[in-house]
Amino acid sequence: MNTNLVDVRGVTKDFDNGKITVNALRGLDLAIHEGDFLAIVGPSGSGKTTLLNLIGALDIPTSGDVHLFGHDLTAMSRKRRAGLRLTSLGFVFQAYNLIPVLTALENVKFVLELQGVDGGRHERAMSTLEDLSLGELANRRPNEMSGGQQQRVAVARAIVSRPRLVLADEPTANLDSENSEALLIMMRELRDEHGMTFVFSTHDPLVMAHATRVVTLLDGRVVSDEVKNAGEAAGGAN
Amino acid sequence: MRNPLLAKFALRTLGRNPRRTLMSIIGVGVGCSIVLYMTAFTRGGNEMRIRGISESGFGHARIAPATWDKTRDSDLRLEDWERDLDIANGMAGVKFTAPHSRTTALLAFGTRVAGVEMLGVDPSSEKNISRLIRVLSEGRYLEREDEGAVVIGTAIAERLEVELDDDLFITIAGAGGEMKYAMLRIIGIISTGSRTIDSTICHVTLAEMERLTEYPGAGEITIVFNDPSYIDALTIRLGELLEGPDPAISWKVVVPSQGGDMGSDTVFMNILVGVVIVVAVLGVASAQLTAILERKREFAVLIALGMKGGQIVRLILIEAVAMGVLGGAAGLVIGLPFIYPAATKGYNFADMMGGDFVAEGVLFDPIVYADMGMWLIPLAFAVALFSTLVAGLYPAWYALRTNPTSALSLREA
Known part of the structure; x- marks a missing residue:
């Protein structure tokens, strides 16, 4: 029986621009477990973002299998993958990517609206913002907030529907160290309180320091998979 | 409303680039006003023709x-x-x-x-x-x-x-x-x-x-x-x-020749109306497509979040409907100052045609008045909405094809 949240087996991913073929992933294997606070690291071009796209059901591999919550993504239609993303995945993007014409509260509520949640959208979204100390910013639009505040709203948007897995692409890349630290602590608390699993693609040593597991990619392959003891991760529960 | 934020999102989007939105609305409004004027004048001409035939004893x-x-x-x-x-x-x-x-x-x-x-x-x-x-x-x-x-x-x-x-x-x-x-x-x-x-x-x-x-x-x-x-x-x-x-x-x-003339006048007018609408559609589609291209990352993010194709199409079509409503209102504002004098003073074709206004025993009035009535309002909004909705279809289809992986990559945006 497969108890892994994500199972990536023998995955390759090629990009063909008509002139040259780029082998982004070359027979990659990876299993992600429930409760992981996992950092995927590696130099530019090592395949981090490509792997995140596959885990996030945004793309399908050229060969190999990706199982997400037991579903074989390669066998799923685009529409079903969209449904899976909507109900079970949360995304945090490097550039925040909040909807600029909606307020912080509306950005968070919007995910619930897309999910078809009928009642209590306002209360759930407000509660999530307050949990992340963003209650006072609820009616501000993204351009009225700092980068750190926007990224916290992006986290609120990612977790409001309590997804099992949150994927974060370079979430601290545009933040200073103080905001980065605060964001990572907040995410660790969410993992601890709600049992969510976090997967980061990052270059940031601070993220690696907070991660409970660090997977290193090089040339599209996993070259190391380091699991830390509870005490080793910064801010981890001792 | 089941998707209030979707509508709010769409409507507020129109305010992101007010100059482009305004130009699009004016474009739709001008096209719409031309259609209104031509239709009012053709209807007035047809009424004049039927009245002339009737009052000539036919x-x-x-x-x-x-x-x-x-x-x-x-x-x-x-x-x-x-x-x-x-x-x-x-x-x-x-x-x-x-x-x-x-x-x-x-x-x-x-x-x-x-x-x-x-x-x-x-x-x-x-x-x-x-x-x-x-x-x-x-x-x-x-x-x-x-x-x-x-x-x-x-x-x-x-x-x-x-x-x-x-x-x-x-x-x-x-x-x-x-x-x-x-x-x-x-x-x-x-x-x-x-x-x-x-x-x-x-x-x-x-x-x-x-x-x-x-x-x-x-x-x-x-x-x-x-x-x-x-x-x-x-x-x-x-x-x-x-x-x-x-x-x-x-x-x-x-009086078959008059029936034929009226039919050909109506067909000619419909062709002109069609040309005007096509021009308006292309103009709005171009502006809409530019807006979609500028929001490519946004659509990638929306698709990544799990937004369904139907919801994306609805988002773009709500924007189109809003633009159509405003374009229809603009069409009335632009068109009525031209239609009103044509309806009240009319155009005297006597000098242009010279002498009698007679055909097949029918004596026509040389002054043709445009037909102005409440029917202009639904026509204005129908033309404007049709134009903006059709213009929104290609940009909507383009948005649907956005690759969601670009949401995770700044390089591909």
């Missing part, structure tokens, strides 16, 4: 003998004209009726002759349907009890060199082909202002016509409806009520 429809449409024989008579007249008078929507009979006649005075189509009329009902007989230059029009009396046009009077109270010598081919002769006294001379029309007017009473030709009764019943908008439907209804051998035919059959 009415909106006619009950005619079964074979008249093919033979155009003026000596044909209705099977039972009094029954047909009663049915027409009893039908809802009929305003006026007037029985007519016709024959070809040769008028002579001294050595001068003129060939005409003589018209037998019921004088009291004729006054209701024909404006031609209201412009008597001399004498009076016919009364029902008149005997041996005729009313002619000035052009005939001048050609025959006759005056009021002169006696015309009439030659006609009566029933059975036998030649008939009579003397008729001129009691009135009509001057419509058109020599063409005045050279065709030769009216006697129905009873006089019956005496002269020995063909009994009337050869046609001219009908004027209350509302010219429903001529076709009312003509069909009248035909159903008649249940006899003699059909009801609309003015388009009676």
